[in-house]
Amino acid sequence: MAWRNIWRNKRRTLITAASILFAVLFASLMESLQKGGWNNMINNVVSFYMGYAQIHQKGYWEEQSIDKAFEWKPQLVKTIESPREVIRALPRLESFALAASDDLNSGALVVGIDPKLENEMTKLEDRLVEGTYLQEDEKAALIGAGVAERLKLNINDTLVLISQGYRGVNAADLFPVKGIVKFGSPELNKSIVYLPLKNAQNFYGAEGLITSISLQIEDKDRVEAATESLRSQLDTMAYEIMDWQQLMPDLLQAKALDSAGNYIVYFILYMIIGFGIFGTILMMTKEREYEFGVLTAIGMKRRSLMATIWIEVMLLGIVGAIAGVLASIPVVSYFKYNPIRFSGEYAGMLEKYGFEPIFPALFDVKIFVAQAIIVFVLTSLLGLYPWWKIRKLKPVEAMRS
Amino acid sequence: MIIQTKGITKIYNPNKIPVNALNGVDLQIEEGEFTAIVGPSGSGKTTLLNIIGGLDQATQGEVLIKGENISKMPDNQLIDFRKNNIGFVFQAYNLIPVLTAKENVGFVMLLQNRSKEERDQRVLELLQSVGLEDKVNKRPSELSGGQQQRVAVARALAPKPAFILADEPTANLDSVSTNNLLDIMARLNEEEKMTFIFSTHDQRVIDRARRVITLVDGKIASDQVKS
Ligand SMILES: Nc1ncnc2c1ncn2[C@@H]1O[C@H](COP(=O)(O)OP(=O)(O)O)[C@@H](O)[C@H]1O
Ligand SMILES: [Mg+2]
Numbered sequence: 001m002a003w004r005n006i007w008r009n010k011r012r013t014l015i016t017a018a019s020i021l022f023a024v025l026f027a028s029l030m031e032s033l034q035k036g037g038w039n040n041m042i043n044n045v046v047s048f049y050m051g052y053a054q055i056h057q058k059g060y061w062e063e064q065s066i067d068k069a070f071e072w073k074p075q076l077v078k079t080i081e082s083p084r085e086v087i088r089a090l091p092r093l094e095s096f097a098l099a100a101s102d103d104l105n106s107g108a109l110v111v112g113i114d115p116k117l118e119n120e121m122t123k124l125e126d127r128l129v130e131g132t133y134l135q136e137d138e139k140a141a142l143i144g145a146g147v148a149e150r151l152k153l154n155i156n157d158t159l160v161l162i163s164q165g166y167r168g169v170n171a172a173d174l175f176p177v178k179g180i181v182k183f184g185s186p187e188l189n190k191s192i193v194y195l196p197l198k199n200a201q202n203f204y205g206a207e208g209l210i211t212s213i214s215l216q217i218e219d220k221d222r223v224e225a226a227t228e229s230l231r232s233q234l235d236t237m238a239y240e241i242m243d244w245q246q247l248m249p250d251l252l253q254a255k256a257l258d259s260a261g262n263y264i265v266y267f268i269l270y271m272i273i274g275f276g277i278f279g280t281i282l283m284m285t286k287e288r289e290y291e292f293g294v295l296t297a298i299g300m301k302r303r304s305l306m307a308t309i310w311i312e313v314m315l316l317g318i319v320g321a322i323a324g325v326l327a328s329i330p331v332v333s334y335f336k337y338n339p340i341r342f343s344g345e346y347a348g349m350l351e352k353y354g355f356e357p358i359f360p361a362l363f364d365v366k367i368f369v370a371q372a373i374i375v376f377v378l379t380s381l382l383g384l385y386p387w388w389k390i391r392k393l394k395p396v397e398a399m400r401s
Numbered sequence: 402m403i404i405q406t407k408g409i410t411k412i413y414n415p416n417k418i419p420v421n422a423l424n425g426v427d428l429q430i431e432e433g434e435f436t437a438i439v440g441p442s443g444s445g446k447t448t449l450l451n452i453i454g455g456l457d458q459a460t461q462g463e464v465l466i467k468g469e470n471i472s473k474m475p476d477n478q479l480i481d482f483r484k485n486n487i488g489f490v491f492q493a494y495n496l497i498p499v500l501t502a503k504e505n506v507g508f509v510m511l512l513q514n515r516s517k518e519e520r521d522q523r524v525l526e527l528l529q530s531v532g533l534e535d536k537v538n539k540r541p542s543e544l545s546g547g548q549q550q551r552v553a554v555a556r557a558l559a560p561k562p563a564f565i566l567a568d569e570p571t572a573n574l575d576s577v578s579t580n581n582l583l584d585i586m587a588r589l590n591e592e593e594k595m596t597f598i599f600s601t602h603d604q605r606v607i608d609r610a611r612r613v614i615t616l617v618d619g620k621i622a623s624d625q626v627k628s
Binding site for chain 2: 297301
């Protein structure tokens with residue numbers, strides 16, 4: 001009879017199933033956008049710049065000092081690239097400097113890179129918005145769009161870099177701006193300056209030295225395997241091997257905090273969803289009180305009636321949840337390819353926190369299925385309301401309405 | 402004797418504003434009767450039928466059905482007792498809206514776990530005897546009020562109950578449908594010896610009964626058997 005009820009009472013079925021469908025869709029979309037936003041941010045920093053893991057001389061990350069630079073030896077490259085998961089190793093010499101144009105200046109992260117290798121991992125060349133890419137050993141700089149804006153620099157203008165080099169030597173030099181690159185991460189955008197590795201070593205007085213090796217790893221999920229095997233092959237007293245989560249504890253913390261905040265948001269979301277579904281169940285129960293009265297009067301046991309109604313709600317729950325998953329697929333993939341883009345004041349705020357103000361949805365069927373299950377469980381719990389109602393139902397009173 | 406009531410009293414809202422709906426009703430009904438409970442609105446007809454049918458509890462007194470005291474029966478047992486012994490026809494909306502006429506009639510038998518063949522055969526017979534063999538697969542919303550009441554009578558008969566209680570079964574029907582329904586009930590009473598107890602305040606219906614019990618203010622004012 002449960003099936004009959006669902007099948008033959010089309011209006012009620014549609015309302016209930018639709019309320020469940022929208023619940024699943026809404027929750028899925030929210031989670032997809034939230035996770036997608038984070039993924040985008042991690043991607044912006046991790047795969048477009050930092051790499052999923054890095055190797056430094058022990059203690060470098062703590063101090064961030066160029067004095068902890070170490071020698072870049074072919075033997076080391078061979079060892080590092082030996083684990084199967086490691087695709088390539090990128091040498092970098094990183095330090096902070098004061099960047100200046102004729103009458104403006106600003107702090108900059110000066111990074112010496114091997115232009116060819118760097119491009120292979122981070123597709124740096126694709127980020128050019130103006131000018132051309134660096135050649136090996138040429139004396140020129142590639143600067144972030146934010147740096148260019150702040151210092152009012154254009155292609156072929158001269159960039160002045162001033163810093164303290166390796167072991168305290170004075171470092172100061174002029175570099176023509178050869179290209180301007182734009183990053184998703186606002187942080188990188190406004191501080192990065194790339195130099196070919198040789199020129200950077202020259203500038204910092206650190207011939208043959210690098211501060212870090214960034215690793216390109218075949219897959220995010222293989223990071224742990226890669227670092228494990230490197231730890232067994234490298235002298236861990238001399239080198240530190242850190243994965244992206246250790247490199248960016250702030251980001252993880254922010255993410256954890258965001259997730260905590262999201263528990264509240266999800267709680268509210270499920271409350272709203274719960275009330276919506278409860279409303280339809282309540283309406284259904286109210287509408288059918290008379291019918292329940294007749295059924296008990298003519299000899300249907302409460303237990304059977306409860307079970308019938310519960311099965312009915314569960315069937316609707318399943319249908320609604322599946323429909324919700326199906327509906328989520330096109331909607332979420334739309335938002336994956338057409339990310340939500342914030343502008344104006346809110347965008348500025350997001351950028352301040354290091355977020356690129358766009359939220360591409362993460363398309364992961366696991367999210368939809370998990371949300372569908374949550375909503376389904378919620379529905380079957382709410383489906384106990386008629387149970388409770390039937391338990392204390394008096395046929396005479398039910399039929400007086 | 403299939404129904405016997407002893408000193409039934411019903412007080413609604415005993416704690417707030419009490420309403421004395423029944424004041425000591427003693428009644429005996431024999432097998433094969435065709436009895437009307439009559440009286441003005443508010444005289445206690447519905448209350449009496451509900452108590453006899455085990456749908457409501459008397460404040461005082463006892464109801465014996467086929468010698469069995471149903472007044473203190475536990476809920477689940479009472480539901481089973483109703484299912485197997487009492488047929489109900491209510492004033493309106495008797496039927497389950499999503500089920501067809503056939504399914505409605507067979508429903509109680511389904512609850513009794515009767516086989517499909519047995520059900521199908523009996524349901525068809527019953528729908529024929531109420532003249533609705535052509536409406537077998539219609540849903541209640543596709544039937545007229547009179548047709549719905551006839552389906553309800555067929556449903557009440559299906560489990561072969563000891564008697565049928567009908568509370569103002571014709572209250573919402575026009576005179577043609579009323580006569581039609583009463584013809585069917587009377588025929589079933591004669592041919593199948595089915596006991597009917599129905600309440601009404603419609604004189605034309607009262608005229609068809611063979612015994613008329615009149616309630617006034619929750620008491621039996623008169624009890625006449627026509628010859
Ligand atoms: N659930 C109830 N609560 C309070 N009073 C009721 C209730 N049901 C019926 N009554 C009262 O009991 C009396 C008898 O009602 P009822 O049995 O319905 O009479 P009838 O069916 O003859 O019209 C009336 O005064 C009515 O108002
Ligand atoms: Mg009444």
